[in-house]
Amino acid sequence: MRVCFWILIFILGCVRTAKRDFRILFDDIGTQIFQAGTFDRFACQIYQKNNRSYINCQMLPHRTLEELSVRAVVEFIKNNMRVMKLFDERLDGCLFLTTAQKSQKNPIINIFSRSLKRFSNFTCPFQANLSYKMENFYLDEEELPPFTPKGKFRWLAEYYINQSIITRLVIRGKVIPWP
16 A cells, blocks of 8 residues: 555656646737726737747726626647637636635636736736736746647637626637657
């Protein structure tokens, strides 16, 4: 029994420390405001540096946003063009921001949540005329499983107030082989 336990610990340690043979690159990002009067500015940019993709976003709410729900969709497109929906749920945006890293059952959302917390000053409620930023955001490959498949992905986030969409963010990227 003890031998099995130590073998399991060894295997888990090897998987956790296995070198990642892939890199995550962001190709395109788009934002759209649907309700004038909610944001004065909502814009994002991608830049490449040292063989990594980074995202910067700026948000300037026109009014205080105390309640915010988010529909998050993550789709993965394998090299054979098969689309796999990895996540499609509606979340309480404020609860997501305040309990980031802890409460999500989906590991993809947990990774995104930790990165969002690390690289942004997003808090809820979003105060009117206060600039919110996400700077140098990236997804750390070491947080993903070593067997992550290569292919393309699409991340969609739609933000709602009282069941009405106010803005949308779409990120497209790919997981590529990396030496």
